[in-house]
Amino acid sequence: MAKLEGKVAIVTGAASGMGKAIAKLYAKQGAKVIVADFNADGAESVVQEIAGAGGTAKAVSVNVADAGQIENMIDTAISEYGELNILVNNAGIMDGFEPVGEITNEKWDQIFDVNTKGVMRAMRKAVNYWLDNEKEGVVVNTISTGGLNGAHAGVAYGASKHAVVALTKNTGYMYAQKGIRVNGIAPGAIETNIGSSMKNVSEFGMDRTKLTQAVIPHTRKPEEIAEAALFLGSEESSFVNGTVLTVDGRWTVGF
Numbered sequence: 602m603a604k605l606e607g608k609v610a611i612v613t614g615a616a617s618g619m620g621k622a623i624a625k626l627y628a629k630q631g632a633k634v635i636v637a638d639f640n641a642d643g644a645e646s647v648v649q650e651i652a653g654a655g656g657t658a659k660a661v662s663v664n665v666a667d668a669g670q671i672e673n674m675i676d677t678a679i680s681e682y683g684e685l686n687i688l689v690n691n692a693g694i695m696d697g698f699e700p701v702g703e704i705t706n707e708k709w710d711q712i713f714d715v716n717t718k719g720v721m722r723a724m725r726k727a728v729n730y731w732l733d734n735e736k737e738g739v740v741v742n743t744i745s746t747g748g749l750n751g752a753h754a755g756v757a758y759g760a761s762k763h764a765v766v767a768l769t770k771n772t773g774y775m776y777a778q779k780g781i782r783v784n785g786i787a788p789g790a791i792e793t794n795i796g797s798s799m800k801n802v803s804e805f806g807m808d809r810t811k812l813t814q815a816v817i818p819h820t821r822k823p824e825e826i827a828e829a830a831l832f833l834g835s836e837e838s839s840f841v842n843g844t845v846l847t848v849d850g851r852w853t854v855g856f
Contacts, residue, residue: 603631604835609682611635611674613665613723614692616643618793619743622823623689623830628656630831632687635678637663639692665692665719666711675726687834688727690720690765691743696755698806709757716761721768728772728781737780741833742769743826744785744845746853752813755806766845773843782842784833788826789849818851 610627614620616638628634628651636651636658638644644660651658659681663674678685693716696708724740731738747753748762766785773783829848832838847853 603629604831604837605687606631608632608686608834609635609678609684610687610689610834611637611678611685611723611727612689612691613637613663613674613719614743616640616647619788619791619823619826619830620689620691621647622827623691624658625651625654625656626824626827626831627687627689627834628658629654630835633682634658635661635674635681637661637665637674637692639664663692665723666714668722671719671722672726675723675730679730685727685730685738687739687741688723689741689743689830689834690723692719693743693745693762696758697800697802698755698810699757699801699803700806700809701756703803703806704755704757712757712761713764716758717764717768720765724768724772724783728776731781732776732779738782739834740769740772740781740783741830742783742785743830744769744787746787746789746847746849748785749787749845749847750813750853752810754810755803769845770843777842782838784838784841784843785845786826786829786833787845787847787849789821789847789853791821791823791826793823 610632612624615624615636624634624636636644636647641662648658648660661674663670744765745762747759748766769785
């Protein structure tokens with residue numbers, strides 16, 4: 602039997618990269634998937650791929666920095682498929698490797714609106730749906746090794762992802778007795794297009810992070826993260842809650 606048979610899942614940032622790989626694998630494993638992304642055409646393309654492989658999916662255009670669009674995303678999953686079982690908060694953007702002395706208020710707010718507020722708002726909506734209807738549920742947050750360490754990006758990205766670690770741990774603890782599990786994935790060097798969101802890159806910040814970038818063992822494909830997300834979204838991880846799974850090919854094990 603497929604590992605997610607009969608489940609309904611939302612995956613944000615699902616038009617490309619890790620989100621796309623997660624959405625496709627979830628559908629292959631039996632889930633009905635809401636493919637959510639700011640890139641509406643890209644999301645629709647993923648839906649067509651899923652449908653072509655015999656799966657079920659619906660594209661939803663979502664800017665995760667917009668609270669109303671997040672509400673609509675989750676309402677759409679419930680109205681379309683009658684349920685919500687798994688929420689994968691994968692959408693995210695990079696900063697420009699700016700240290701605190703260079704970060705602007707505008708960039709800080711933008712990074713937190715997408716990477717942190719968007720995650721919190723989606724979690725809040727999903728958790729309250731599960732609580733109000735006495736249902737169990739699963740949240741999987743794509744975090745980053747930048748949420749565990751201080752030299753993998755700039756101050757805004759690092760702070761936003763560290764905050765999602767706290768969201769993950771606190772929520773997993775708070776609602777554990779309600780059957781709600783919340784875990785995170787900290788990917789290492791994965792081949793995605795997140796670099797396209799980098800603007801006005803700081804030369805100083807990039808230079809300071811060279812030490813850690815130099816010891817990346819190798820890069821891997823988004824499918825590696827999809828497998829971790831499948832584990833955390835399925836019953837195979839029923840005793841895993843409030844933790845962050847590092848998937849980085851040993852990159853950070855030495856520091």
